[in-house]
Amino acid sequence: MVAAIASDHAVRGSTLTLREVSHSFDLEGQPLPVLDRISLQVGRGEFVALLGPSGCGKSTLLRLVAGLDTPTAGSLLAEGREIEAPDPSRVVVFQDPTLYPWRTVRSNVALGLEARGLLRTHGGRIEDALRLVGLTGFANAYPHQLSGGMAQRAALARALVNDPKLLILDEPLGQLDSLTRIAMQAELVSLWQRSRFTALLVTHDVEEALLLAGRVIVLSDRPARIKAEVVNSQPYPRHRGDPHFVELRREVFEQLGLDEAW
């Protein structure tokens, strides 16, 4: 079923380059620096996780990558071209699912295809995406009839139908129970392996970052700087009990300043 979404995918994911990206907000006249000279190079089809304390600026960074905001300083490039505006090749799964309450789950998932006029030709993907996230039985439900986790899965499906070159995930599994979460992590990995899009994942969960990503970027407290980078080149599927995995996890916790707990 994953194959159907990924099938017509000849082009692999896009590259992403961040050059000295800084961003600050204006908070009651005072500048609030949020990002501090972030430089990052993400290769084609790479899976990178961003890990950092709450409020450090992860979502802000993702909004810049999506093209929803422009940075105060520095530049962002996708496929070598400056990111100036949102583009359907870069799809975001926001931290808050924000489904449209006036649309059913199916028609929420159809949003991207409808916006680009692809409903007629690519409509079949909708059912595939719904099946992938386990919401087939709720296709005709309205968002107020869903649980928080189901809404989040619907938001994931809404992103996946668009066959993105860069998938931007902002804690997409945050509200799921641990069992569903593990299943969805496995689905994400296999989807990514088949479609080979580039993935940028923000998460609070160290294990999740290490299970999914090839590279984990550890960010500092606000304003966020890149503190460390942990590479995990283990093959998939990865196992939490694996000694090398445990070692990597310890390393990341150490970078987060939690080494004494382990």
Add this chain to the structure above:
Amino acid sequence: MSSVIDEVPRPSQKSGFGFFESSTTRSLIGGLSVAAAWLVVAALTAFWPDKPESDWTYTGSFAIACAVLAVALALAAFAGVRFGAFQRLQRLSPWLFALALFFAAWEAVTAKLGLLPLPFFPPPQAIVEVVIDDWGRLAEGIFASARLLATGYFLGAAVGFVTGVAIGWSRLAGYWIHPVLRFIGPLPATAWLPLAFFVFPSSFSASIFLIALATGFPVTVLTWSGVACVKSAYYDIARTLGATQRFLVLKVAIPAAMPHVFVGLFMGLGNSFAVLVVAEMLGVKAGLGWYLQWAQGWAAYANMYAALLLMAFLCSGLITLLFRLRDRLLSWQKGLVRW
């Protein structure tokens, strides 16, 4: 009759009171007492002679109408035992009973005892008389009012909606329209009445303008506020998925604003009723408002009550219709108020 009652299922039968506790039996008794009440109204009208020197020609007809209603209610009560559809009538029983009491009292103090001064307080049969004798003109009035109202309301709602979306969406439109709206909008539409009747070629077109104005202002303001209140996250989502400006307006801003728009449509409808009646009374020589005015001029108070009654049916019917439309279009919302 006892056999019917015997057959009634009694789900909550308890000791000796089981008979009264069965809800079906209770609704049957309720329905029959309502029928009996209406029968009393009929009998009171028919057998208690009208006050001497009065000549109400339709006293008998009114009595027959009440009797027919009583029979119909009794039949419905029996039907309710067998058919669920009639059981909904049961909810109305207290109201139907109270109405019977009201009509009995009305009949007694007017036609029978003559306690209330004439011609200001005619008996019910006088209103029956008007409806039967003057139905042609009343129907014409309803038709004229409905046509005027519908034209003005749809025009006002459409213009208001488009204007509201424009102000909410475009900065330029907001810059130019907002001050005008703020300055002129709060002015009651009826204040334009003398000017409108003078500027427009006909009183009909002037009235359409006034009704449209009264409808348009609340629809504009609420559509605008609805569009302005749309969560920016809704736009972010659509933009990252490749939405065009057109898509953002038509598929995001407008549906998200619909609950507000409906509040505006309700307010506009209320305003339009007020303007309709005033316009008909002062300028248009047709419609229920004009009929009211005419009846008052001839001291035909029964005609006035009949017209008022019809106007109440018209207005409340339209409000109900709008509620139905909203319930259908906004079924995705939780906790809608039922009308």
